[in-house]
Amino acid sequence: MMQTRIGYGSTKAQVSLCYNQEVPRRFHRFFIIVIPDAWLLYHKVEIQVLWEEVYPCLMRYGHFYSFMTSDDRLSNHQVIINLRSMNNILSFDKVSGILVCEAGCILENLISFLDNEGFIMPLDLGAKGSCQIGGNVSTNAGGLRLIRYGSLHGSVLGLEAVLANGTVLDMLGTLRKDNTGYDLKHLFIGSEGSLGIVTKVSILTPPKLSSVNLAFLACKDYTSCQKLLSAAKTKLGEILSAFEFLDINAMDLVLKHLDGLRDPLPSSKHNFYILIETTGSTESHDKEKLEAFLLQSIESGLLTDGVLAQDINQASAFWRIREGIPEALMKAGAVYKYDLSLPPEKMYDLVEEMRGCLGAEANVVAYGHLGDGNLHLNISTRQYDDSILTKIEPFVYEWTSKHRGSISAEHGLGLMKANKIHYSKSLETVQLMADIKKLLDPNGILNPYKVLPTSVLPQRGEEEPKKEA
Amino acid sequence: MRTTTSAASRETASMRIMVAIKRVIDYAVKIRVKPDKSGVETSNVKMSMNPFCEIALEEALRIKESGRASEVVAVSVGPAQCVDTLRTGLAMGADRAIHVEFPGTLYPLSIAKILKALVDAEKPGLLLLGKQAIDDDCNQTGQMIAGLLKWPQGTFASKVVLDEENKVATVDREVDGGLETLCLDLPAVITTDLRLNQPRYASLPNIMKAKSKVIKKLTPQDLNIEIRSDLEVVQVTDPPKRKAGVILSSVDELIDKLKNEARVL
Numbered sequence: 001m002m003q004t005r006i007g008y009g010s011t012k013a014q015v016s017l018c019y020n021q022e023v024p025r026r027f028h029r030f031f032i033i034v035i036p037d038a039w040l041l042y043h044k045v046e047i048q049v050l051w052e053e054v055y056p057c058l059m060r061y062g063h064f065y066s067f068m069t070s071d072d073r074l075s076n077h078q079v080i081i082n083l084r085s086m087n088n089i090l091s092f093d094k095v096s097g098i099l100v101c102e103a104g105c106i107l108e109n110l111i112s113f114l115d116n117e118g119f120i121m122p123l124d125l126g127a128k129g130s131c132q133i134g135g136n137v138s139t140n141a142g143g144l145r146l147i148r149y150g151s152l153h154g155s156v157l158g159l160e161a162v163l164a165n166g167t168v169l170d171m172l173g174t175l176r177k178d179n180t181g182y183d184l185k186h187l188f189i190g191s192e193g194s195l196g197i198v199t200k201v202s203i204l205t206p207p208k209l210s211s212v213n214l215a216f217l218a219c220k221d222y223t224s225c226q227k228l229l230s231a232a233k234t235k236l237g238e239i240l241s242a243f244e245f246l247d248i249n250a251m252d253l254v255l256k257h258l259d260g261l262r263d264p265l266p267s268s269k270h271n272f273y274i275l276i277e278t279t280g281s282t283e284s285h286d287k288e289k290l291e292a293f294l295l296q297s298i299e300s301g302l303l304t305d306g307v308l309a310q311d312i313n314q315a316s317a318f319w320r321i322r323e324g325i326p327e328a329l330m331k332a333g334a335v336y337k338y339d340l341s342l343p344p345e346k347m348y349d350l351v352e353e354m355r356g357c358l359g360a361e362a363n364v365v366a367y368g369h370l371g372d373g374n375l376h377l378n379i380s381t382r383q384y385d386d387s388i389l390t391k392i393e394p395f396v397y398e399w400t401s402k403h404r405g406s407i408s409a410e411h412g413l414g415l416m417k418a419n420k421i422h423y424s425k426s427l428e429t430v431q432l433m434a435d436i437k438k439l440l441d442p443n444g445i446l447n448p449y450k451v452l453p454t455s456v457l458p459q460r461g462e463e464e465p466k467k468e469a
Numbered sequence: 470m471r472t473t474t475s476a477a478s479r480e481t482a483s484m485r486i487m488v489a490i491k492r493v494i495d496y497a498v499k500i501r502v503k504p505d506k507s508g509v510e511t512s513n514v515k516m517s518m519n520p521f522c523e524i525a526l527e528e529a530l531r532i533k534e535s536g537r538a539s540e541v542v543a544v545s546v547g548p549a550q551c552v553d554t555l556r557t558g559l560a561m562g563a564d565r566a567i568h569v570e571f572p573g574t575l576y577p578l579s580i581a582k583i584l585k586a587l588v589d590a591e592k593p594g595l596l597l598l599g600k601q602a603i604d605d606d607c608n609q610t611g612q613m614i615a616g617l618l619k620w621p622q623g624t625f626a627s628k629v630v631l632d633e634e635n636k637v638a639t640v641d642r643e644v645d646g647g648l649e650t651l652c653l654d655l656p657a658v659i660t661t662d663l664r665l666n667q668p669r670y671a672s673l674p675n676i677m678k679a680k681s682k683v684i685k686k687l688t689p690q691d692l693n694i695e696i697r698s699d700l701e702v703v704q705v706t707d708p709p710k711r712k713a714g715v716i717l718s719s720v721d722e723l724i725d726k727l728k729n730e731a732r733v734l
Contacts, residue, residue, distance in 0.1 A: 115499075210513045210514065210515065211515075212515070215673075216670075217673075262667070264670050265672075283515075283553075284553070287553075291676060294673055294676075295673065295676070295677050298673055298674070298677075303673070305672065305673065305674075306672070306673040307670035307671060307672050307673065308560075308670070308671050308673065308676060309670070310517060310518065310523075310557045310560075310561075310670070310671050311495050311496065311497070311515075311517035311518065311520075312495045312496065312497035312498065312515060312517070313496060313497055313520075314670060316497070
């Protein structure tokens with residue numbers, strides 16, 4: 001094996017590469033991007049993640065960075081591995097809908113490919129144009145259709161992962177049922193690249209159904225929203241495919257900051273807006289069912305108003321309102337973002353408490369996947385202000401913890417929330433996670449400082465901390 | 470300023486507007502040509518109201534809401550599923566609908582003849598249509614029916630102002646050179662262009678009301694029209710795929726390519 005050491009002038013980082021002419025199957029092609037300060041050079045080479053040269057690796061799957069702030073600890077000797085050249089679709093079974101592809105495939109490309117075959121991906125998110133499926137799997141991405149198709153823990157049938165010591169773990173099964181031993185793939189799904197690098201994914205895709213209907217609705221209070229959700233699950237049943245909510249502050253923000261959008265219900269101001277989507281195989285049946293449900297909801301007072309999209313353009317316009325909220329928040333100034341799972345009946349209580357606490361200092365905006373019990377709480381202010389932050393944290397985390405909620409429903413922990421994990425997980429659980437991490441990545445080279453708190457993992461170069469008695 | 474006499478205002482206030490709408494493959498759907506090249510795939514594909522027809526209906530509703538018309542009638546010619554599109558029209562606010570059922574292929578001249586028969590029966594003061602349908606892009610029906618009725622026509626309308634006193638419509642048309650303003654005596658045919666208005670959404674209360682609105686069913690025979698086509702579609706194919714551009718290294722190479730490949734020199 002020929003080893004090439006590539007040194008780049010003034011930078012401190014060096015990358016050792018192993019270039020093998022015979023190209024054994026177990027070695028994969030990677031793009032390597034070396035950072036500290038700027039993009040340097042990238043080579044498409046055969047590499048083996050080296051055991052001896054221990055450099056921290058940061059997984060980059062499209063834009064699924066699992067950190068949201070810059071941090072000094074990461075500035076030296078980092079290797080970012082981008083799998084975007086591993087973007088082949090390996091196989092697709094038209095009968096079962098099982099798709100096997102490499103981790104660097106962009107979600108939108110997979111959606112287009114499946115479209116030709118009459119299938120869809122079980123997840124859909126705003127970032128589909130740039131996110132890679134490996135990242136989606138590594139972060140257990142949620143998205144808009146979780147209420148219908150479940151989480152990736154259910155739809156991923158198998159994966160191939162590369163461990164920190166270079167071992168290629170082939171768990172790329174395409175079987176719906178396989179109870180042979182511990183189902184290790186679940187460790188990698190949602191571990192944010194800290195246990196291994198996902199290189200191939202096998203995923204069960206649902207058939208593409210032709211009849212999609214979307215309603216944009218208004219409710220007068222949060223209790224109605226909840227009752228509407230229960231009613232929707234019962235009356236719409238198998239055709240319900242999305243149930244999202246946004247409050248009046250979110251609506252106002254979106255209409256103010258984004259171009260080309262209009263209020264679907266301009267006749268009056270409503271406190272809560274709900275998006276209900278149905279997906280089924282028979283247009284007439286679905287439309288009838290949806291209309292009957294909506295009309296009944298108006299009659300019983302659950303809804304105060306609503307409109308039904310008559311074509312795909314109108315449906316896109318409604319979705320743009322819901323999906324545009326993060327963008328609008330960015331344009332409005334500084335924002336403190338919290339992604340929480342809470343018991344549905346308690347969800348909005350937190351929003352109201354935050355409003356009471358912050359008053360005129362901030363705009364408390366709430367929206368999210370009501371169908372999944374997932375609140376996106378966003379506090380929007382002119383600029384970042386520590387005095388506001390102290391009013392928010394740790395109050396939000398403590399409140400969530402008190403109600404046995406999750407401090408990160410779908411966004412993950414990354415760097416920012418790694419040390420907050422104890423708000424949602426017990427000490428014993430976190431300790432076991434640390435043990436697993438040490439087993440799979442003893443030198444801590446994969447996504448260091450993320451997911452697990454520093455209290456249970458040694459700092460690089462330091463002694464292992466004593467275990468809790 | 471002249472004040473309208475009560476007789477005149479009663480007359481125009483009872484003006485009926487007829488809007489012709491077409492059911493087409495939804496604008497946002499990716500079109501696929503059938504393997505036998507006989508047409509495009511329409512089974513299991515989302516169908517919706519033609520966007521320009523939606524704009525025409527919206528304009529009719531606005532005219533009615535401003536008090537200048539008393540009734541909006543939506544009409545559609547085509548297979549049984551046209552009823553869905555008419556229901557959407559009723560849900561937007563049309564008062565009633567007429568469906569002329571015909572399962573086969575229809576070309577603009579046949580539609581125009583059917584519309585003429587309907588106009589003769591319903592006697593609207595204004596006939597609104599979309600400028601063209603997004604499936605065939607013919608842009609002919611409005612003009613043909615105006616010819617058959619011998620009515621004035623204002624096509625590609627981007628603005629419509631009705632003067633009910635003088636029974637005249639002022640229409641701004643989008644033409645290649647810019648905007649052209651015409652004054653049409655009513656009754657007239659107007660076809661709508663994109664910038665005329667932004668159609669409303671179908672609200673739930675209106676969807677509820679629409680359930681009790683009438684859709685009258687007719688056939689071409691009822692109107693004494695024989696559907697006969699002078700056109701036959703021979704083949705439908707995808708346009709040829711655009712080839713990637715080539716960056717050339719010298720003027721000589723350019724001349725060579727222009728001469729020998731593109732054959733324009």
